[in-house]
Amino acid sequence: MQDSPTALLPPDLLSFLRCPTPQAWVEAALVNQEVLLIDHAQCEKKAASTAMSLMYRYVDRPLLLTKMSQLAREELLHFEQVVKLMESRGIVYRHLSASRYAEGLRRHLRGEDPLRLVDLLIVGALIEARSCERFACLIPRLDTELAKFYRSLVKSEGRHYEDYLMLARLVAEEAGDEAVEARIAFLADCEARLIEAPDGDFRFHSGVPEAA
Numbered sequence: 159m160q161d162s163p164t165a166l167l168p169p170d171l172l173s174f175l176r177c178p179t180p181q182a183w184v185e186a187a188l189v190n191q192e193v194l195l196i197d198h199a200q201c202e203k204k205a206a207s208t209a210m211s212l213m214y215r216y217v218d219r220p221l222l223l224t225k226m227s228q229l230a231r232e233e234l235l236h237f238e239q240v241v242k243l244m245e246s247r248g249i250v251y252r253h254l255s256a257s258r259y260a261e262g263l264r265r266h267l268r269g270e271d272p273l274r275l276v277d278l279l280i281v282g283a284l285i286e287a288r289s290c291e292r293f294a295c296l297i298p299r300l301d302t303e304l305a306k307f308y309r310s311l312v313k314s315e316g317r318h319y320e321d322y323l324m325l326a327r328l329v330a331e332e333a334g335d336e337a338v339e340a341r342i343a344f345l346a347d348c349e350a351r352l353i354e355a356p357d358g359d360f361r362f363h364s365g366v367p368e369a370a
Protein backbone atom coordinates (compact mmCIF):
# COMPACT_ATOMS: atom_id res chain seq x y z
CA MET A 159 0.00 0.00 0.00
CA GLN A 160 1.26 3.51 -0.80
CA ASP A 161 1.89 6.01 1.99
CA SER A 162 -0.85 8.57 2.52
CA PRO A 163 0.09 11.85 0.77
CA THR A 164 0.38 13.63 4.13
CA ALA A 165 3.00 11.10 5.19
CA LEU A 166 5.18 12.31 2.30
CA LEU A 167 5.34 15.85 3.71
CA PRO A 168 8.33 17.00 5.78
CA PRO A 169 7.35 16.45 9.44
CA ASP A 170 6.99 20.10 10.49
CA LEU A 171 5.45 21.44 7.28
CA LEU A 172 1.83 21.35 8.43
CA SER A 173 2.63 23.26 11.61
CA PHE A 174 4.75 25.77 9.67
CA LEU A 175 1.64 26.71 7.68
CA ARG A 176 -0.89 28.49 9.89
CA CYS A 177 -3.97 27.02 8.20
CA PRO A 178 -4.85 24.03 6.02
CA THR A 179 -6.09 24.54 2.46
CA PRO A 180 -9.85 25.21 2.68
CA GLN A 181 -11.98 22.34 1.37
CA ALA A 182 -13.80 24.77 -0.96
CA TRP A 183 -10.50 25.38 -2.79
CA VAL A 184 -9.98 21.63 -3.28
CA GLU A 185 -13.49 21.29 -4.76
CA ALA A 186 -12.87 24.27 -7.08
CA ALA A 187 -9.56 22.75 -8.20
CA LEU A 188 -11.25 19.48 -9.18
CA VAL A 189 -13.74 21.24 -11.45
CA ASN A 190 -11.13 23.69 -12.86
CA GLN A 191 -8.33 21.27 -13.70
CA GLU A 192 -7.45 23.09 -16.90
CA VAL A 193 -6.81 26.37 -15.08
CA LEU A 194 -5.10 24.46 -12.27
CA LEU A 195 -2.60 22.91 -14.68
CA ILE A 196 -1.94 26.07 -16.67
CA ASP A 197 -1.38 28.08 -13.51
CA HIS A 198 0.71 25.26 -12.08
CA ALA A 199 2.97 25.47 -15.16
CA GLN A 200 3.25 29.22 -14.58
CA CYS A 201 4.20 28.67 -10.93
CA GLU A 202 6.98 26.24 -11.83
CA LYS A 203 8.41 28.70 -14.34
CA LYS A 204 8.16 31.55 -11.84
CA ALA A 205 9.83 29.45 -9.12
CA ALA A 206 12.80 28.83 -11.44
CA SER A 207 13.06 32.50 -12.32
CA THR A 208 12.87 33.61 -8.66
CA ALA A 209 15.69 31.20 -7.79
CA MET A 210 17.76 32.54 -10.68
CA SER A 211 17.23 36.15 -9.69
CA LEU A 212 18.55 35.30 -6.19
CA MET A 213 21.60 33.77 -7.90
CA TYR A 214 22.23 37.02 -9.77
CA ARG A 215 21.82 39.21 -6.73
CA TYR A 216 23.66 37.24 -4.03
CA VAL A 217 26.83 35.99 -5.77
CA ASP A 218 28.82 36.09 -2.51
CA ARG A 219 26.79 33.31 -0.84
CA PRO A 220 28.07 29.90 -2.07
CA LEU A 221 25.47 27.75 -0.29
CA LEU A 222 22.63 29.89 -1.60
CA LEU A 223 24.07 29.68 -5.13
CA THR A 224 24.29 25.88 -5.02
CA LYS A 225 20.82 25.39 -3.52
CA MET A 226 19.16 27.88 -5.88
CA SER A 227 20.87 26.43 -8.93
CA GLN A 228 19.62 22.92 -8.05
CA LEU A 229 16.18 24.31 -7.30
CA ALA A 230 15.93 26.25 -10.58
CA ARG A 231 16.84 23.12 -12.57
CA GLU A 232 14.22 21.06 -10.74
CA GLU A 233 11.52 23.69 -11.25
CA LEU A 234 12.27 23.86 -14.98
CA LEU A 235 12.01 20.08 -15.15
CA HIS A 236 8.64 20.26 -13.37
CA PHE A 237 7.60 22.93 -15.86
CA GLU A 238 8.42 20.63 -18.78
CA GLN A 239 6.52 17.79 -17.10
CA VAL A 240 3.37 19.89 -16.56
CA VAL A 241 3.45 21.20 -20.14
CA LYS A 242 3.83 17.65 -21.47
CA LEU A 243 0.90 16.47 -19.37
CA MET A 244 -1.19 19.41 -20.59
CA GLU A 245 -0.36 18.54 -24.21
CA SER A 246 -1.37 14.90 -23.68
CA ARG A 247 -4.73 16.14 -22.34
CA GLY A 248 -5.32 18.63 -25.15
CA ILE A 249 -5.03 21.62 -22.80
CA VAL A 250 -3.83 24.70 -24.65
CA TYR A 251 -1.27 26.79 -22.76
CA ARG A 252 -2.67 30.33 -22.61
CA HIS A 253 -1.86 33.41 -20.62
CA LEU A 254 -3.47 33.65 -17.19
CA SER A 255 -3.23 36.64 -14.88
CA ALA A 256 -1.20 35.93 -11.73
CA SER A 257 -3.03 35.30 -8.48
CA ARG A 258 -2.82 37.89 -5.70
CA TYR A 259 -0.81 35.45 -3.56
CA ALA A 260 2.88 36.06 -4.36
CA GLU A 261 2.43 39.83 -4.57
CA GLY A 262 0.40 39.72 -1.35
CA LEU A 263 3.45 38.22 0.36
CA ARG A 264 6.11 40.30 -1.36
CA ARG A 265 4.51 43.55 -0.26
CA HIS A 266 5.72 42.77 3.28
CA LEU A 267 9.41 42.49 2.29
CA ARG A 268 11.70 44.74 4.28
CA GLY A 269 13.64 47.21 2.13
CA GLU A 270 17.30 46.65 3.01
CA ASP A 271 19.56 43.63 2.83
CA PRO A 272 20.26 41.34 4.59
CA LEU A 273 16.76 41.59 6.11
CA ARG A 274 15.20 41.76 2.66
CA LEU A 275 16.96 38.51 1.74
CA VAL A 276 15.76 36.88 4.99
CA ASP A 277 12.19 37.83 4.05
CA LEU A 278 12.57 36.63 0.45
CA LEU A 279 13.78 33.26 1.73
CA ILE A 280 10.92 32.97 4.25
CA VAL A 281 8.41 33.83 1.50
CA GLY A 282 10.07 31.18 -0.70
CA ALA A 283 9.63 28.63 2.10
CA LEU A 284 5.96 29.55 2.49
CA ILE A 285 5.21 29.26 -1.23
CA GLU A 286 6.97 25.88 -1.46
CA ALA A 287 5.24 24.61 1.70
CA ARG A 288 1.80 25.67 0.47
CA SER A 289 2.38 24.08 -2.94
CA CYS A 290 3.42 20.87 -1.25
CA GLU A 291 0.40 20.88 1.07
CA ARG A 292 -1.96 21.53 -1.86
CA PHE A 293 -0.52 18.64 -3.87
CA ALA A 294 -1.09 16.39 -0.84
CA CYS A 295 -4.72 17.61 -0.53
CA LEU A 296 -5.40 16.93 -4.20
CA ILE A 297 -3.68 13.56 -4.66
CA PRO A 298 -6.47 11.37 -3.17
CA ARG A 299 -9.04 13.02 -5.47
CA LEU A 300 -7.17 12.98 -8.81
CA ASP A 301 -6.93 10.47 -11.66
CA THR A 302 -4.07 7.96 -11.42
CA GLU A 303 -1.72 9.75 -13.83
CA LEU A 304 -2.03 13.21 -12.24
CA ALA A 305 -1.96 11.75 -8.72
CA LYS A 306 1.28 9.94 -9.52
CA PHE A 307 2.84 13.11 -10.94
CA TYR A 308 1.80 15.23 -7.94
CA ARG A 309 3.08 12.54 -5.57
CA SER A 310 6.52 12.89 -7.20
CA LEU A 311 6.36 16.68 -6.81
CA VAL A 312 5.50 16.59 -3.08
CA LYS A 313 8.97 15.23 -2.36
CA SER A 314 10.93 17.87 -4.25
CA GLU A 315 8.76 20.82 -3.17
CA GLY A 316 9.15 19.57 0.41
CA ARG A 317 12.91 19.70 0.01
CA HIS A 318 12.68 23.19 -1.50
CA TYR A 319 10.69 24.33 1.54
CA GLU A 320 13.39 22.95 3.86
CA ASP A 321 16.21 24.56 1.86
CA TYR A 322 14.56 28.00 1.82
CA LEU A 323 13.87 27.88 5.55
CA MET A 324 17.39 26.67 6.36
CA LEU A 325 18.86 29.52 4.26
CA ALA A 326 16.56 32.11 5.90
CA ARG A 327 17.71 31.08 9.37
CA LEU A 328 21.36 30.98 8.27
CA VAL A 329 21.33 34.46 6.70
CA ALA A 330 19.51 35.83 9.77
CA GLU A 331 22.04 34.24 12.10
CA GLU A 332 24.98 35.66 10.12
CA ALA A 333 23.34 39.08 10.24
CA GLY A 334 22.85 38.84 14.03
CA ASP A 335 19.07 39.04 13.53
CA GLU A 336 17.63 37.35 16.59
CA ALA A 337 14.02 37.98 15.65
CA VAL A 338 13.87 35.55 12.73
CA GLU A 339 11.35 33.22 14.39
CA ALA A 340 9.02 36.17 15.01
CA ARG A 341 9.45 37.21 11.37
CA ILE A 342 8.60 33.68 10.21
CA ALA A 343 5.46 33.77 12.39
CA PHE A 344 4.45 37.18 11.02
CA LEU A 345 4.83 36.16 7.36
CA ALA A 346 3.13 32.80 7.98
CA ASP A 347 0.14 34.70 9.41
CA CYS A 348 0.05 36.94 6.31
CA GLU A 349 0.12 33.81 4.13
CA ALA A 350 -2.75 32.20 6.05
CA ARG A 351 -4.87 35.33 5.61
CA LEU A 352 -4.39 35.17 1.83
CA ILE A 353 -5.40 31.50 1.86
CA GLU A 354 -8.47 31.97 4.06
CA ALA A 355 -9.86 35.19 2.53
CA PRO A 356 -12.43 35.08 -0.30
CA ASP A 357 -10.86 35.27 -3.76
CA GLY A 358 -12.57 36.05 -7.06
CA ASP A 359 -9.98 34.24 -9.23
CA PHE A 360 -9.30 30.53 -9.02
CA ARG A 361 -5.56 29.81 -9.21
CA PHE A 362 -3.06 27.34 -7.76
CA HIS A 363 -2.46 29.62 -4.75
CA SER A 364 -5.85 31.35 -4.57
CA GLY A 365 -7.95 31.85 -1.44
CA VAL A 366 -11.49 30.65 -0.74
CA PRO A 367 -13.43 30.70 -4.05
CA GLU A 368 -16.15 33.31 -4.05
CA ALA A 369 -19.59 31.96 -4.87
CA ALA A 370 -20.29 32.48 -8.59
Ligand SMILES: [Fe+2]
Nearest residue numbers: 202232233236
Ligand atom coordinates in the same frame (compact mmCIF):
# COMPACT_ATOMS: atom_id res chain seq x y z
FE1 LIG B 1 8.30 22.66 -8.63
Ligand SMILES: [Fe+2]
Nearest residue numbers: 205286315318
Ligand atom coordinates in the same frame (compact mmCIF):
# COMPACT_ATOMS: atom_id res chain seq x y z
FE1 LIG C 1 9.67 24.11 -5.65
